[in-house]
Amino acid sequence: xxxxxxxxxxxxxxxxxxxxxxxxxxxxxxxxxxxxxxxxxxxxxxxxxxxxxxxxxxxxxxxxxxxxxxxxxxxxxxxxxxxxxxxxxxxxxxxxxxxxxxxxxxxxxxxxxxxxxxxxxxxxxxxxxxxxxxxxxxxxxxxxxxxxxxxxxxxxxxxxxxxxxxxxxxxxxxxxxxxxxxxxxxxxxxxxxxxxxxxxxxxxxxxxxxxxxxxxxxxxxxxxxxxxxxxxxxxxxxxxxxxxxxxxxxxxxxxxxxxxxxxxxxxxxxxxxxxxxxxxxxxxxxxxxxxxxxxxxxxxxxxxxxxxxxxxxxxxxxxxxxxxxxxxxxxxxxxxxxxxxxxx
Numbered sequence: 001x002x003x004x005x006x007x008x009x010x011x012x013x014x015x016x017x018x019x020x021x022x023x024x025x026x027x028x029x030x031x032x033x034x035x036x037x038x039x040x041x042x043x044x045x046x047x048x049x050x051x052x053x054x055x056x057x058x059x060x061x062x063x064x065x066x067x068x069x070x071x072x073x074x075x076x077x078x079x080x081x082x083x084x085x086x087x088x089x090x091x092x093x094x095x096x097x098x099x100x101x102x103x104x105x106x107x108x109x110x111x112x113x114x115x116x117x118x119x120x121x122x123x124x125x126x127x128x129x130x131x132x133x134x135x136x137x138x139x140x141x142x143x144x145x146x147x148x149x150x151x152x153x154x155x156x157x158x159x160x161x162x163x164x165x166x167x168x169x170x171x172x173x174x175x176x177x178x179x180x181x182x183x184x185x186x187x188x189x190x191x192x193x194x195x196x197x198x199x200x201x202x203x204x205x206x207x208x209x210x211x212x213x214x215x216x217x218x219x220x221x222x223x224x225x226x227x228x229x230x231x232x233x234x235x236x237x238x239x240x241x242x243x244x245x246x247x248x249x250x251x252x253x254x255x256x257x258x259x260x261x262x263x264x265x266x267x268x269x270x271x272x273x274x275x276x277x278x279x280x281x282x283x284x285x286x287x288x289x290x291x292x293x294x295x296x297x298x299x300x301x302x303x304x305x306x307x308x309x310x311x312x313x314x315x316x317x318x319x320x321x322x323x324x325x326x327x328x329x330x331x332x333x334x335x336x337x338x339x340x341x342x343x344x
Contacts, residue, residue, distance in 0.1 A: 011157055011216040013180050017189055021182075023212035024192030029054075029199070032062055034191070039113040039138035040071050046133045047094050047125060054198065060089050071111050074102040083268055083328030090331065092266050097125030115139040128174075136186040144177035145190050146170075149197025154180075155229040156201060159218035164232045237299040242274045244302050244336050245281060246288075247309040254318035255337070256309065260330070265295060270319065271330045272337075274302065282307045291335040302332065304339050 028034065031054065033045035044064060048057045067085050068074040074082070079099060086095035101123040105113055113134070114120055120131040128146075135143035146154075154160065154176050162169030182189055200207045206225050208214050219228045247256035257270045285307040293300045312318055319327065324337070 011213075011218065016157065016213060016216055017180055017182050019212045019216065020192040020196065021185060021188045024188050024195055028191065028195055032058060037138060039115075039134060041065060042138040043113055043126075043130075043134055044098070046130050047098050048089060050094060050130075051091055052089060056089070060086070071102050071105050071113065074099060075106040075111075079268060080326075080328055084326060087328060087334075088331065092269060092328075094125060096268070100124045101126065113138070115141065117143065132177075133190065136181065136190045140185075140187060142181045142183045142186040143190075144174060144181050145193070146173045146177050147194065149201075150177065150193045152203065152229060153193055153197045153201045153213070156206075156219040156225055157213055157217045159222065159224075159228055163230055169229075235297065237294065237297050239299050239301070241277050242300060242302045243277050243279070243281065244272050244274050244304045245285060246272050246304060246306045246336060246340065248306060248340070249310060249318050250308045251310075252320060254320045255324070255340075256312055256316050257319045257329075257333070258316040266330050269328045269330045269333075271333045273316065277303065281305055282309070284308070288341075289339040291332070291339070293332045293335060295332075300332070302336065304336050306340060 033042055036042065045057070045061055048061055048064075064085050068077060068082070077099070079096070082095050082099045083092060086092060089095075104123055105111060109119070115135060115138075117131050117135065120126050120134060121128070126134070132143040132145040135141040136145065151173050154173055158176060160169060160172055160176075162172075177193075180189070196211070196213070200211050201213075204226065208217075208220050208225060211217070211220075214220050217225075219225045248254070249256070255272065258273055260266050260269050260271060262268070285305040288304050288306050290301060290303045293302065329337075
């Protein structure tokens with residue numbers, strides 16, 4: 001009986017806010033960006049965390065800040081150095097946008113990240129969610145946030161209908177996030193929403209027995225937690241077979257590479273040239289293995305061949321081993337180089 005009555009109720013926003021803030025202050029993970037209020041450091045963390053797991057971000061975040069400890073240091077850096085420091089995180093467009101935004105902050109805001117939403121959103125790579133996260137965490141502003149984790153939590157607590165990306169549902173999510181974020185301690189509340197979605201209110205088999213909002217959650221009262229939000233339709237990844245002909249200069253072991261163009265994925269990074277299977281394999285090339293690699297919605301299987309060469313075709317150049325450790329190489333190229341004798 002009580003479950004049926006509860007299912008018709010709308011959870012009190014104040015009760016949701018209080019319960020979540022109390023839980024977050026007690027149960028939050030110890031993460032390096034939670035030990036600072038430096039807007040620059042928080043901005044870097046938010047960009048890195050886009051579409052990337054926390055566990056993968058932590059070591060990259062610490063190394064990146066050690067290399068570029070301030071907006072000025074990042075703005076003054078060469079693009080190759082920034083891309084190299086980003087290596088392994090993927091989605092390299094984020095690094096290029098972060099670098100460009102740092103230059104704008106230095107030029108237009110005297111090196112201080114702005115706190116107001118229009119100025120933040122005018123910077124490359126900062127959208128509505130990222131602006132809200134920076135404003136609430138770094139500046140203590142009651143700014144709303146909605147990302148995948150937040151959307152899942154709010155969808156369940158309020159039993160929101162509608163498919164992923166549907167305009168009415170997105171509008172309702174932002175309205176709820178705006179109504180819920182408190183003027184006092186918005187940082188703890190917004191981080192609590194993200195933390196709950198990442199660790200407790202997970203997509204499958206949510207841990208409702210440990211959830212601070214279980215007593216307020218409409219989906220839980222109905223016993224239909226996994227029905228909210230409805231699953232996103234997922235297309236099978238396209239499968240592509242390629243060959244990589246790794247040309248090695250006989251006299252010093254330098255590898256022939258090309259730099260990806262500005263209109264290509266991973267623009268500005270260096271790579272071993274790829275070709276269609278059966279095309280361009282020189283006589284005497286030796287197969288050394290194969291690697292699998294995913295980029296966006298494409299799954300690649302790349303057969304690797306090594307060949308000795310001396311001439312560098314136009315548009316490519318020889319990259320020696322000591323230079324390769326400093327240049328931004330594509331992740332696929334790093335995998336291919338490990339197949340060479342000695343892991344060159």
